[in-house]
Amino acid sequence: MSDSPPIAYATGVVRPRRILVIGGGPTGLVTHRNLTQRGSFDRVELVERRDDVGGAWYLDQPIADPNDGTVIKVTNKPRWPSPAYPGLVGNVLPHFLSYSGHPSFPETKDPKQPFPSLWETHAYLRGFAKPFVENGSIRLNMEVVKVEEQDEGKGWKITMKDWNDGKEGKVVEEFWDAVVVANGWYDTPLWPDTEGVDILKEAGLAKHAKWWRGQYGFGYEGKKVLVVGNANSGNDMAAQLSTVVKSPVYQSVRRPNFPGFPALADEKIQKVAPVLRYTLSPDADSQGSDSEGRITAELTDGTKITGIDLVFFGTGYKHRADFVRILDVTNPTTEGSQNLVPITADEVQPHRVPSLHRHILYAHNPSLAFIGSTLAYTPFTIADLGSTWLTLAWLGEIPYPQTPSDRLAYERERLSSIEQLRSQFETPSTLYSYNVLAGHEQTYGIMLKEDVVQARPELKDVLPEWSDDRTKLREAMFKTKVQSLEYTKELRKRQGGVIEGA
Template identity: 50%
Template sequence: MPYEYRGSEPDVPKRVLVIGGGPSGLVALRNMIERGGFTHVELYERRDDVGGVWYFDEHQEDKAGAEDAAPRWPSPAYRGLIGNVLPEYLSFSGFPFPLPPSTPEQPFPTLGETHAYLQAFAAPLLRAGAIKLSREVVSVVELEDQRGWRVTCRDWTKGGAQSVEEWDAVVISVGWFDNPVWPATEGLTTLRDAGLAHHAKWWRGPLAYSGKKVLVVGNGNSGNDIAAQLASVSEGPVYQSIRHPALPKFPSLPNERIIKVAPVARYVLSPEQPSKFDAVLTDGAILSELDTVQIGTGYRPLPSFVHVAESPGAPAPLPIPDDGNPRVASLHRLIMHATNPTLGFIGAPLAHTPFTIADIASTWLALAWRGEAAYPTTREGRLVWEAQRLDLIARMRREMVTPSTFVTYSILGPSEQEYATELRQDIVKARPELDDTLPLWDDARTAQREEMYKTKFKALQWASTHNQS
């Protein structure tokens, strides 16, 4: 929908802080500097390199227990990870992703290739001093009368020395992969305490489970990858517990060693063998004497270090609604906080092509903060987008023949083209010169994006016959 200012245009922030050095944060930093032209822009990243989920620290476990070492924040990535997005749709505007040195049968960039691309993109920003590594943000607190944000952080290059700063505007580019979702299944906490249940966030490959009897919960990307890897080393079949069928186009190879089973009703630790357990399924079946359960049920956004004043009084942590649509609440267009527009979120939605969505969203935010891209000037007006999105998701769920956990507020899904196109139109209206630079969304390119499912399936087939993962 079109937006117009109904009051005075906002004050342009001078000092802008971006939090998080993954893909969303890096492109947001570049766009705030080059397209926003603010007086001072920096990015803080708590780890010792950029890349976010794509930065797999080979020595992260070794360093975790070292005395006087900075805290470690491991990535959920794992050795052998290959993405499911082609280079064209991983390319930030003005910085094309190089064709990976892979075979034509496997055109998707690997973990290492994607990390190298992000490092190359960040290199000039690092040289310019715009990126501060090993800088952990402890809290972001809204100041009185929306006068900015108090940011408390620790510098782990100086032993964790703490400092407090004030910034006019803040971009949050973290929040999903820090917060794994654990099912509320009876007995699962007991298994976790016994070291028998693990989340996909900490998956590091199948070798530790050679000869084990295993159960995988979930059939998203992580669940499918873990089940496929375990199938080659497990004792007997790998059981994969599924609540809802996968999306029809979701790429996953059939495997006779993977047996799909019903959801788990409860887990029962064996009294005779403390390292074994049973899984009682909702259909009454029992999987007995299991050695491990791997949980691939995803993540939820929870940047709990951010405190906003939703109502008069002391700022409180961001609320995360418990209404079946996990999200950062009160965001206009999944980007701008409704209560205080100087708080932005890049990377809030889960998209088919997240790099390009982060690019277009952060460009829009930079222009909105400059007063060049319009948005409603009242809190109520900025909340309309969220209400309309919730109504859309509710209607889609009612019309579904087969339920799917992928139909939810934060997953753009079929809405991605409309969402990105509207942002792009606002940007080009303000800056026509960006029209030839920004990524495109139209029917033809959406069809190309959809074809990536088939391409990925063929790549998986090729890899399975060439002993690659």
């Protein structure tokens, strides 16, 4: 721990010297690089609980090199599985996945399928992280259990389990001046509050996209299924299931496909209304009867779908960071004891990591930061830009509001604008939420980059340019994705089989 506090409460200015980054996915890796190479801190380290970097792009099973089929990574069954699945192909083009100041993300070998695969994306991230793993500033198999704010600006106490030593995990405690939480979005599945969902879960008949591993080898053949949701996960599951299950696949949707979540029309997939409630047949066993499944889905339009075997939910995730415990600003520390509370909680509505200035700095103690607290069309480049901004803010090169109230102004304005936007719709899209940048992404990027360039003009041409032209190029990806899906579908037909991930 540093000899002096990293925060001066009189001015609210943070000057940390020792910084810990939590999470070795795309956001954590670029944050670690930017703090290390664009900063001048005494010590920067990253800890990752799994045995490899990559976050969601690191699959929890052996990965074969697509060039020769050799297995390049063999691990024991992990404790924290990725939501990825074999054959996953992304929806973001290489141009928008390339980190600044690093070799560009390589183009795919097939120009008609320009979106990188799971393997290609993971390979890029591993290559990016390699020098930091080798020099020891990235530590693997380190599970963060608690992050506890210390009083009087004395930094953060970190409790971890070191899984490099023994099967039980060795408990380790460390103190750091500042912490960046980059733990991603895929730990906590979001289930709808539809009546009967809990009954399906208890019966083992509800499956969330977090645990989707493809359509083969899990007994889905010939089943009657319902998929809930028509964003990326829901569309992928419906398309892949349609090749093996009883036709049609029912796909429950609230509104037509948003352009950002491309999907092909398929006669084997029948779009239906939202589900009002689920019920189970009382006379069927947990696996369903031989003749038909035991689930009935009653829809909001009054129709019923009976005999369903399984329901798949592509309903998203909640960003949680309950392991981060902060001093309760509503009930301050008394009599020398700390009153610590989780920073995220179900009571916080709308759901978010609360009290963040520009989605990054914790307003009540700016020695805590979050990178990746938002959902963006181009998360790699947003994380690159945001963590560069954070680096310069902690160096004192970028000013930010000096009081908690002033730092909270950004959140107040953002919440107000989202509330106004949602009020215009009877059933507003979940894309109109505090955590989703959506149409605000360009404005957000311009705002952060202006600060960065004012402090470091030399970074102007290093970081991506956020502009109308860039936004048009990004939006054109949606049409390109549809074309690539059509190409892959036709290729599958010509080959007389299934191309995984298509």
